[in-house]
Amino acid sequence: MSKKVKVLIIGAAFSGDLHMDGYSRCRDIAEVVAICDKDLSRVKALAERYGLKDYAAYDDYKKAIDEVDCDVVDICLPNFLHHDVAVYAFKKGRHVISEKPLATTVEDAEDMVNAAKAAGKKLYYAEDWVMAPAINKALQFVEEGAIGKPLYIRARECHSGSHSPFAQTIKYCGGGCMVHLGIHPIAFVLGLKNNKWTELVAMTSGGGENNLLHRKMEGEDWSACIIRFEDGTFALLEANYVTVGGMEDVIDIYGDKGCMHIDLTFSSPIKCFSIPGLSYTVEKAEITTGWSRPAVDEKFNLGYVNEIRHFMECILKDEDAMVGLRGIDGYEALKVANLIYKSAREGIRIVNEKK
Template sequence: MASVVRIGLIGSGFVSTFYMQGLKDVAGHEVKIVASPHAERSEAFAKRWNIPEWTTDIDGTIRRTDLDLIILGVPNFVHAELAVKCAQAGKNVVCTKPLARNKQEAKRMLEAVKAAGVLHGYAETEVFSPAVMKAREFIERGSIGKVLMVRSREAHAGPHADWFWQKELAGGGALLDMGCHMVEAARYFVGKDNPIVEVLAWGDRLYHHDRTDAEDNAVLLMRFEGGQLAIAETSWTARGGLDLRNEVYGTDGAIFTDVTRETGIRVFALKGAGYIVEKGETDIGWLIPPIEEAWVYGYREEMKHFVECVAQNTMPRETFEDGYIVNCVLDAAYRSMATKQWERVDYN
């Protein structure tokens, strides 16, 4: 068992900031270096988080022999390339969501880590959110009987970085960006031994015609082998900050989670309150700040889990296999958008 897990962080942007917020209360790790193609950002990130080294040499960081884990907090279009390099270097690797832009890239990543025999973690925050894990606990107790239906929603006014808006770079629009959370949440609630077999999806560009060539709104229906139904609603046109919730309906009860609209605190500010919430659009008037975003979204719990898994040399509960399955489901969803019919999910 490693006493201290030595981490190399690739990426110095939005999601890497959340990873550092999640790691700050996790014992038994050290982030030794941050690597980013942008020198000024990499240096500033290192100073902000007291990381001893920063660099623009990403490949050199991956090849270092004094690192136990590489965390990829990078844009979608470099996930496959960097994950394969990590595997070839014999590095345990954690990759942010979605695992890849499509199932072909995801399969290449999965095959690479399996061939290398390294630990691989899929950083899907939704299933590490304390509220979602508590919901799963009640399901496992049998508190709501057999799960029949799941309805999830993630919505805000649009992504923070330019590459998200470019379909070729991102791999898709709102459905890929946020639907990946809801596909995995549905599997988590219904059970991973009960696969999603077919999907029906709608997606369109309703508003951001001058910003994206992808869908800015989408709805996805997922049918499970056992007959259950899951519904995912995604939007890049919803005002008022991040909206993130789940509804789980069973034969004997129901569960609701809402980590951004029911936070236990309300603030009324006339002069401006500063940062409130991810994708927040105002800091005056009545405000609903989360108690601690990195915790309620799942970043802290997932980082704790991944660090512990590397320390104990055990495979995480969310792996590249899960990310690959999510990409398979979403590929079928994009086919359904085009055909306007139910489409079978191909896991091969």
């Protein structure tokens, strides 16, 4: 393999942009050679935004995977397409990066993990929280013993609703806010605890007419889960679409000698009061007037930049990703998301049989 990883990005909308930003910051080891989206105007706009000139544009993912000389296919498509595109890419001998959640069903996620194994290729799972600098710094302090023995974690991703039309139906999304947003806190705590959970109990709004706010959305717009781990500690995981004012990505860790609060989206060093408003503050903020905490480098803070570099380094060494960013981690997170739904639907406590 040449010294630069050749990348084919499939999906040129929101997450395609997040990943493209990551590639633009590791041009020393990665080169985006092609972009595919069924809407070619998005391909063009994405390339232009990042000054990419020498690339191939496609509107058909199979044709792109067949024709493009690339090492990895980076899937930034709606959830229901991750499985089919990944399996096709593995059959054609490419590594795969998949956005979260890994798939819309546990069966599809397992199939992706198996297809990677059968092809002798790697499946990388794009969980940006694992690479968020603030989280990693905080975990270093925890490791040093700064808060003593960690006992309890509270973690949430919440905002006012997905921009994607595909997030509205269970068939295309795999669920509501827990699978779409809550998959971040789920994957984060599972990574920390090496997937060793023992029991969980959950509640969600009912979807559709039984939602708090989003009555046209098939999946739930509010959800919470309490999960217990083999080491006896607990986590409270939350995801909802009823949070206005911008996206909240918040983690609190309580130990027997201290506590730690991590705020990925509202901890900017800039504090601004604006009557006319700013051009941008933070993801999903409805307004930018009045007081705000505009992000200095949102994509870096949320972990996307480090995540993409990590994947590129792994591919150059033909290695799997670190714990939390492997296909198997995406699979485990999706399994837990689906058990959260089972617990909420049936009003039951779920015990992990495999522990």
